[in-house]
Amino acid sequence: MNYVIGVDVGTSSTKAVLYDQNANILSQANYGYELYRNAAGMAEQEPEEVINAAEQAIHDVAAKADLNQGKILAVGVSSANQSLLLLDKDKKPLSRLITWADSRAQRAADNLKMMTEGQQLYMKTGTPVHPMSTLTKLLWLKEDEPALFNQTAYFADIKAYLFHRLFNDFNVDISIASCTGLMNIKTGEWDDQALKLAGITKDQLPTIVDGTTQATGLTTTAQAKLGIPADTPFVYGAYDGALSNIGVGATKQNTVAITIGTSAAVRVVTDHPVIDPERRLFCYAINKGLWVVGGPLNNGGDVYQWAVEHLVDSSAVKNENVDPYTLANHVIEGVPAGSHGLLFHPFLGGERAPLWNAKARGSFFGLSQIHTRADMLRAVMEGISMNIATVFQAVRALVGEPASVTATGGFARSAVWRQILADILNCPVNIPDSFESGCLGAAIMAMQSLGMVDSLDTSQKLIGNVSSYQPNPSAVKVYQRYTPLFIQVEEMLSPAYSEIAKLQERQNK
Structure with a gap:
């Protein structure tokens, strides 16, 4: 038997799931860490705690694989988006990890919203102007923490930093890059106007790579901690929301994915960028030729x-x-x-x-x-x-009438909530049995990278049992x-x- 591991580096914990080649779950591990809120608006993580949790989760599920009778074909990685870590010239942290939930960039976001440049950048990047975005975090740090900002040699997200620790490289997948407000969604490159406004250069950011890009050659330290062969390929994947769509089989424009966990989100996959003229929704890249349109909600x-x-x-x-x-x-x-x-x-x-x-x-x-x-x-x-x-209505107005909704998250454990959602949306709601859609999406993207599946649409055959609720x-x-x-x-x-x-x-x- 051969194996694939899906990893999801989240806001409160990192999960890892060991799958066989048919995406059947064989083992799971989950390690949590603290979200530090020591000041008004703060929502930070200790990067070392996150890295340790990811390494331990991978180690634990890999230990369940019989490597005498098979091999781990790949590890696919999902992560929360819009995190920011400041690094010195040796790529060592100068700060804690500032997460998407940190709201201290509120004033910077308010100021940018009032500028013509703010609207221009939304149209180019697909990222709403909000304290969650990397761009507004950089504007805030430049204004309020100039000494720390000027001391920073590199800026990274948590996944780029994880891959750096494992492989000594410095790359970011196009999906995570697309969520920063710094990447032009049409060119797939860092946007000069956004960089100039933020006061940084592209040399200070990771190199943008496709989500199916593989990293190989684990460092000696990482290989010892993970307990897997050093030549095991790690696939960069995408941000957790995009991979959640893939993990629930919502890979077509007529299927909307809704997640209701701690927070919530509504997303639909498209084959072209769709920018909301009313600036209510995001539009992020998933990978070449695929985008995700939707909106994140704080309250779930x-x-x-x-x-x-x-x-x-x-x-x-x-x-x-x-x-x-x-x-x-x-x-x-x-x-x-x-x-x-x-x-x-x-x-x-x-x-x-x-x-x-x-x-x-x-x-x-x-x-x-x-x-x-x-x-x-x-x-x-x-x-x-x-x-x-x-x-949901805003998404429907932009991309068309959905045939169905696929929903996942902790809310799905409540039958009455499932029915309420179907009734309010007036649309059939399908609930997959598997809750770890981000890990499955990461594993499927890894399979695509290896040539094991032709496209991400294959996920529709791999998600397992689904319950359906009619309005x-x-x-x-x-x-x-x-x-x-x-x-x-x-x-x-x-x-x-x-x-x-x-x-x-x-x-x-």
Whole structure:
């Protein structure tokens, strides 16, 4: 038996999965690390903790492979996008890893939005102007941390740094590069206008390579830590969102992929760049001839977790001897669609798509004496789904009517949430059994690099069992009345978001 490993370097942990040649899962490993929030807006990682987790995860799944009877054909790598690590002349870290979730570049993003150059760069790079992007992080560092910025010899993302540690090279796959706001999406090269604005040169950035590019020749240190042959090829892959699409078989323009984990995202694969004239959506490269269009949302399962922690009766959990999520789902099933006329806007962590407003805040609307905690719990689940639907509608308007939606993430463990999503979108929703779509996507791209599969479309044959949820006509009618009101209320509240954010900041100092 021969093997392929898929690795996903995420925001809170790194996962590795050992597959056979038919993409059957043989072994899994997962190692977490801390997300440091020591200052307002900060969201950083210690790069050494991330590297150690990745090495340990690969080592553990590789140890399950019988290398006497087969070999590890390749390791495919997925990672979160829009991370930034500052390196010295020897490519050693000068900083912690600044993740996509870091919002300290808010002022730089606000300033760039007001400039003609900001709109020009969005049209060229497909990256919305937001604190998440590498470009705005660089503008912030140049302004607020000039000594550190000027001391930096190289700028890297976490995957480029991982490959550097494993192979002593300095490359970045085109997908990760496309997410930075520094790459021209049509040429596939670093954009001169963006580099000039950021105050850096292309020599300070990794070399852009195709996602199917292989790195071989593990360093002696890396080979010892991983416990795999030094000539095992590692394939650069793409960013986690793009590979999640591949991992759930959503590789055609008529299939939308939705992920609802801690955060959420809506994505569709296209064969040409599609730039949103209203600047609501991103357009990133996946690899040659493939792009992904969509929108990331800050607020997903983390908001539902907040609701369960605060709204589920702890005494009922104890009395019924169930976990709070099981009880919450049971309670929600007993509440009708629309939560008795209660809307919830889930912007507890600001919002990216479709608002691109880090100061957005959450709210219940329509709350009255008739409402119970059960209504509020369902309204939270519906609010997260309606927010996703606003991005879904924007994607649909740009790329056309989808035949179906494939959804994955922790939300899929809740049958009631699956049905709510299908009803609000008014579209069939397919749920694959496998939750680790990023790892599978990375493994499939590695297989493509080796010539084991002709194209990424092969993933549709490898994803395993899928459950399908059809829209309930009566619920659809309810949500078709509530979703426009959800949007109307958000638009009414939008001018007040900045002021309430200022008040909260002052009070919490």
